[in-house]
Amino acid sequence: MVPLSFYLTLGAIIFGIGVWGALIRRNAIVILMSIELIFNAVNITLVSFSNFLGDFRGQAFAIFIIAVAAAEAAIGLAIVICIHRLKGTLNVDEVNLLKW
DSSP states (O other): OOOHHHHHHHHHHHHHHHHHHHHHOOBHHHHHHHHHHHHHHHHHHHHHHHHHHTOSHHHHHHHHHHHHHHHHHHHHHHHHHHHHHHHSOOBTTTOOTTOO
16 A cells, blocks of 8 residues: 555655646746646545545546646647647747737
C-alpha cells in the first residue's frame, strides 16, 4: 500500500513544475502544457484524498477537471493557431493584440 504522503508529494512536485513552466517560459504552447501539468497535479491530489477518505467526491471533481482541461486545450490551441497566423510567432512577449 502506497502512503498518502507519496501522492501528495508527487502532486506538489508536478504542480511546482507546471507553475515554473507557466511563469518562466515564453512559448505559448509550453505555457499551455504547463497549465495542463497543473491540472494533472490537482487531479492526483483529489483522487488520492478521495481514496484515502473512502468517498467518490474527489474522483467526481477530477472528472470535471479533465473536461475543463480538454476544453482549455482546444480553445487555447485555436487561439495559438490564430495568433501564429496573424503575427507569425508564438512568443508571448511579442504578441500585443489587446493594445489600443
